[in-house]
Each structure stands twice: as C-alpha cells, then as structure tokens.
Amino acid sequence: MHPLELPFSRAGHDRAAHRRTEPDLVGRLRADPSTRVLALHGGRLAVVGQEIPRATLLPPAALLDAPVDASWAFLGEADGTAYLSVVLPDGDETLPPGAAAWAGLRQIVLGQSGALAAAEPDVVLVHGLSVAAVALAGWHSTHRRCGRCGEPTAVVQAGWARHCPVDERETYPRTDPAVIMAVVDDADRILLGHAATWPAGRFSTLAGFVEAGEALEDTVRREVAEETGVVVGTSPGDVVYRGSQAWPFPASLMLGFRARAVATAVQTDDEEVTDARWFTRDELAAAAASGEVGLPGRHSIARALIEEWFGRELPAR
Known part of the structure; x- marks a missing residue:
C-alpha cells in the first residue's frame, strides 16, 4: 500500500x-x-x-x-x-x-x-x-500554571517550554495519541460509524484515544469492540499502520490503521456511537452521491483511509 x-x-x-x-x-x-x-x-x-x-x-x-x-x-x-x-x-x-x-x-x-x-x-x-x-x-x-504546585509559569526555550520558578522544572508541549481505523471484513466491506454528536447522516471511521499503558494495536481492537461490538483479529497483519496526522484541535496526533474484522455483528454502545454500518463500495458510492451519507472532509485522515479502501475519490458532498 x-x-x-x-x-x-x-x-x-x-x-x-x-x-x-x-x-x-x-x-x-x-x-x-x-x-x-x-x-x-x-x-x-x-x-x-x-x-x-x-x-x-x-x-x-x-x-x-x-x-x-x-x-x-x-x-x-x-x-x-x-x-x-x-x-x-x-x-x-x-x-x-x-x-x-x-x-x-x-x-x-x-x-x-x-x-x-x-x-x-x-x-x-x-x-x-x-x-x-x-x-x-x-x-x-x-498550561499557564504549574501542574504540580499551581504557580504561574514563564515561557522559555523560544516558546517551546514553560518554567516553574517554585519547582524549578520545565514543562513541554504534549500531544495526545489517538487511533483512527478503517475496519474491513473478509468480504471487503468497510465499517463506518455515526457519532452521537454528529448531524444526521454523517458517517466516518471509528477512532479513540490511547489509554495509559496501552499499545496502539490494542487500542484499535478495544475501541472497535467498545463502540460497535465488532471484533478485530489478533493475528499478524490484522492491524496495519497507515500513517499519522497532526490534529491540533486542541492537541491530538491521529494514528491511522487498517484493521481486519473477524466477527462482524454490530452492536453500538449508543453513547459515543449510535449507528454503525457495513458498506460495499457500490453502496457507499451511491449513499455519498445521493447525500444519504455525509463523509468526513478531504483534509482529514478519516477521508484518506476511506478513499484508500475505496480506490479513488468519493463524491465531495
């Protein structure tokens, strides 16, 4: 790829x-x-x-x-x-x-x-x-104050750190890692979900933040299972890294994956994800062209993952 x-x-x-x-x-x-x-x-x-x-x-x-x-x-x-x-x-x-x-x-x-x-x-x-x-x-x-003692901090290192005058320690910018995945089954369908906070009809790839002490591949499997009930395989090649994208809204790094589902029954959590569907290429193309399904913007890694699976650009609407 x-x-x-x-x-x-x-x-x-x-x-x-x-x-x-x-x-x-x-x-x-x-x-x-x-x-x-x-x-x-x-x-x-x-x-x-x-x-x-x-x-x-x-x-x-x-x-x-x-x-x-x-x-x-x-x-x-x-x-x-x-x-x-x-x-x-x-x-x-x-x-x-x-x-x-x-x-x-x-x-x-x-x-x-x-x-x-x-x-x-x-x-x-x-x-x-x-x-x-x-x-x-x-x-x-x-991060205007020290996370340890609460004192105001000063900008140092040309804007790339903040110094606490009490603790005498420096704090550096942090980025929150999050996985985002195109889940595909053995019939080469893609799984897309609808988040509870999104407008009706909007669908995208699943995503979620990495938890403390968790490997990226395990995050992919956990998030897919928690949000949709779908099971991602544990064999080599079932979770494949595809690329990363800075997402400073406010401080994330999106780590993109292609994941293979080994059990495809869908049961959404109805909290974060209220709907999830499997799409063939023809089904997704028709739904996107008619406006039934709204896809993520072209600037997003979600759109890139979807179109990589699809094989070409999808309708912009």
Whole structure:
C-alpha cells in the first residue's frame, strides 16, 4: 500500500530545535527584517485571500504595535529564513497590516488541499508552519500554571517550554495519541460509524484515544469492540499502520490503521456511537452521491483511509 496523502502531515521547514536555547533568540529575530511571522488571535490565523484563505507571513515591522503581553515563539527556519509566531491577546481583533482576515486552520487546509496534494513548496511551508503555530498556541493557553504546585509559569526555550520558578522544572508541549481505523471484513466491506454528536447522516471511521499503558494495536481492537461490538483479529497483519496526522484541535496526533474484522455483528454502545454500518463500495458510492451519507472532509485522515479502501475519490458532498 502506498503512503496516505495527509494535508495536516506536510511541512517544509526545519524546526531547528537546537536554536531554542540561544540567548534572546526571539528578540533578535524580531529585530531582523528578513524574519517572517505568523499572527494568531483566538485560535485563528491572519490570512490573505477571501475564497481561498492562506496564512500570511508578515515582516516583523507589521507587528511593531503588538501588545507587550503577546506570546512569541520560534517555529523554525527554511532556506535561510527564520519564522516566528505571535499570539495576540484576547480582546482587540485588529488585523496586522498586510492581513485580510482571521481564519481557522481547517478553513485554510480545505482551501489549500489541492496545492498540498501537488506538493507546491511554498504552500507546504506555510501550511506546516501554521499547524505547528496553532498547536503550540493551544498548549500555552491551557498550561499557564504549574501542574504540580499551581504557580504561574514563564515561557522559555523560544516558546517551546514553560518554567516553574517554585519547582524549578520545565514543562513541554504534549500531544495526545489517538487511533483512527478503517475496519474491513473478509468480504471487503468497510465499517463506518455515526457519532452521537454528529448531524444526521454523517458517517466516518471509528477512532479513540490511547489509554495509559496501552499499545496502539490494542487500542484499535478495544475501541472497535467498545463502540460497535465488532471484533478485530489478533493475528499478524490484522492491524496495519497507515500513517499519522497532526490534529491540533486542541492537541491530538491521529494514528491511522487498517484493521481486519473477524466477527462482524454490530452492536453500538449508543453513547459515543449510535449507528454503525457495513458498506460495499457500490453502496457507499451511491449513499455519498445521493447525500444519504455525509463523509468526513478531504483534509482529514478519516477521508484518506476511506478513499484508500475505496480506490479513488468519493463524491465531495
């Protein structure tokens, strides 16, 4: 099987982690006119373009009026250019000069998915920087205090850690691993589920978070059994890794798998999943084309897993 094409997993920059401990790295880069900056506010990015928004890389001069409590971070470098992010504080939504609007990462990815698939280097670069910036901003927003003693923490390592002055320890961004799987039976049907919180008719692959001390393959089997009653095999090759996708909403890493069912009777848990169905290719194509079934967006690993099984793109609706 060929690798999955996953928009949220593309990057064109070097994170240059070795530079994060350089003295006043962010301050020096802010003073360098060749540096470029991604601006964020309320989880959204400053963009250019209306119908197809794209995160814009601004010169430091465009952020000269940024509030003193804005949060800066070093994202990395590419071809001799350094990149920063700045998270503007809540309240004033004034756009920096050179930006047209604020837009969420999902909206940007959907607009740029074609360019990403074609591997246009400049689009891939900005996209990779944007994913990192949104993930990092989300972590900082929920980790302002020490998890051990509750004291306020200070940003260190160019935005990639927070230091507690009481415990004298540093905390680093964490990512929550979650599995997501295309479950297929011996008749080559795919199992899709409907979550309790979704609009009527929406179906997708099953997914769930990895629990403490649990192997990824065991998570796949447990989640499928808990949500649908379907049994995934334990033989070699019954659970196959297919790819990963950063999912910073707020802090997940989606680990994609193809899983083989050895018992196909469906009994949903009616809490997280209220409906689950087996589909042949013809059945899914007809249901998607008619609008009876709504599928996940093209930016998602769920859609990639489904279309990998299907063999080509499915209707967009």
